[in-house]
Amino acid sequence: MIQVAEALNIIAENISKMPIVKIKVSKSLGYVLAEAVYSPIHMPPFRQSAMDGYAFTHSDLKQFEVVNTSQAGDFLDEKIEKNQAVRIFTGAFVPDDTDTVVMQEHTRRTDHLLQIEKMPVAGANVREKGEQIKKGELVFDAGTVISPAAVGFLACLGITKIKVYDKPKVAILVTGNELVPAGKKLPKGKIYESNSLMIEAALKTVGIKKTSIFKVKDSLKKTILSVESCLANFDVVLISGGISVGDYDYVKEALLKNGVTELFYKINQKPGKPLFFGTKENKIVFALPGNPASSLTCFYVYTLPALKKLMGFDIIYLQEIKRKINTPFKNTSGKTLFLKALYDDDNVTVLESQSSAMLNTFAVANGLIVVPHYVTAIEAQEEVVILPFN
Numbered sequence: 001m002i003q004v005a006e007a008l009n010i011i012a013e014n015i016s017k018m019p020i021v022k023i024k025v026s027k028s029l030g031y032v033l034a035e036a037v038y039s040p041i042h043m044p045p046f047r048q049s050a051m052d053g054y055a056f057t058h059s060d061l062k063q064f065e066v067v068n069t070s071q072a073g074d075f076l077d078e079k080i081e082k083n084q085a086v087r088i089f090t091g092a093f094v095p096d097d098t099d100t101v102v103m104q105e106h107t108r109r110t111d112h113l114l115q116i117e118k119m120p121v122a123g124a125n126v127r128e129k130g131e132q133i134k135k136g137e138l139v140f141d142a143g144t145v146i147s148p149a150a151v152g153f154l155a156c157l158g159i160t161k162i163k164v165y166d167k168p169k170v171a172i173l174v175t176g177n178e179l180v181p182a183g184k185k186l187p188k189g190k191i192y193e194s195n196s197l198m199i200e201a202a203l204k205t206v207g208i209k210k211t212s213i214f215k216v217k218d219s220l221k222k223t224i225l226s227v228e229s230c231l232a233n234f235d236v237v238l239i240s241g242g243i244s245v246g247d248y249d250y251v252k253e254a255l256l257k258n259g260v261t262e263l264f265y266k267i268n269q270k271p272g273k274p275l276f277f278g279t280k281e282n283k284i285v286f287a288l289p290g291n292p293a294s295s296l297t298c299f300y301v302y303t304l305p306a307l308k309k310l311m312g313f314d315i316i317y318l319q320e321i322k323r324k325i326n327t328p329f330k331n332t333s334g335k336t337l338f339l340k341a342l343y344d345d346d347n348v349t350v351l352e353s354q355s356s357a358m359l360n361t362f363a364v365a366n367g368l369i370v371v372p373h374y375v376t377a378i379e380a381q382e383e384v385v386i387l388p389f390n
């Protein structure tokens with residue numbers, strides 16, 4: 001059995017990035033750029049007014065004749081004399097003969113006559129051509145994660161498509177004779193199936209939407225067939241349940257029969273000991289424990305970084321934070337513990353119901369406290385490491 005850190009290393013070493021694809025900027029939120037992007041234009045493309053006011057040439061003059069109007073979107077090509085001004089609005093083209101814009105609040109206007117009451121400095125309120133970025137300059141380096149602002153910046157440069165690392169198509173395969181979908185009547189001995197929806201929701205937090213859910217009974221033959229079909233059609237296969245040591249746990253055997261290479265099985269941790277990670281060519285498989293809290297814990301700690309590595313992210317792990325624990329805690333298990341916890345700006349509380357079968361407190365937790373396997377006791381007010389969920 002391996003330790004947590006070793007398992008994380010094995011994952012990082014055995015996953016490479018997804019293929020590069022060209023996608024629309026409008027659909028690129030959350031993708032990682034595979035290639036640097038350079039600006040095809042100057043931005044702004046022309047000298048722009050930063051204010052509603054009047055454009056003029058800065059000199060000793062304080063009185064001007066207003067000869068024209070430059071509204072956003074207009075292009076004025078006529079000569080403007082030194083004693084003339086143009087009524088102008090934010091974002092509008094600043095005529096070539098003028099160099100300064102005075103805000104309208106600092107002027108007095110009578111018909112065509114403009115009096116500047118508070119003279120701005122020369123060049124004021126004019127956004128220079130290429131002030132934000134010049135044609136040919138770097139917009140974003142490879143590795144940039146596309147944010148809403150990045151979508152806006154690319155669009156304002158007229159860029160419609162970018163090269164990114166593709167997002168994986170993920171199969172979620174749930175195993176178990178006892179599982180009934182929510183919405184159906186619950187027969188005796190059965191439980192409602194929840195892992196598939198939970199994992200699907202967790203995948204959405206990293207922007208993975210191409211997911212399909214499959215279900216299989218606890219039968220070796222059927223599990224082999226389901227795994228085969230998932231491997232054939234998806235980049236990542238996430239299996240729930242059937243990976244422990246019970247008589248009806250067929251997942252490991254089904255994976256090996258399908259030619260999946262076992263990279264690790266079982267980690268010295270609680271919850272989630274029977275986690276399996278393997279690959280087949282460029283396909284990735286996680287067999288997550290069936291107990292819901294174990295399943296989601298393993299997803300956050302191991303599957304999420306793996307998916308982020310695939311998608312080209314540089315930072316793949318949940319960012320650790322530290323808080324003071326409210327109550328003392330003992331770890332007699334010799335295992336690394338991931339404790340459902342609720343933290344605020346200063347402190348963290350270990351929640352009730354730490355059982356791997358229970359989601360009731362996981363559902364309100366905002367992170368997991370990590371208690372390393374070699375730590376046996378934590379005092380109240382001692383700082384602990386937390387993996388926050390967002």
Ligand code: AMP
Pocket residue numbers: 174175176178179191192193194195196240241242243244246249289290291292
């Ligand atoms: P297993 O690993 O298959 O032995 O499952 C461990 C526990 O998790 C059992 O109590 C199962 O009933 C439960 N379980 C397994 N899969 C699911 C699922 N998809 N949704 C809810 N509970 C599950």
Ligand code: MG
Pocket residue numbers: 175176177218241242248290
């Ligand atoms: Mg089972």
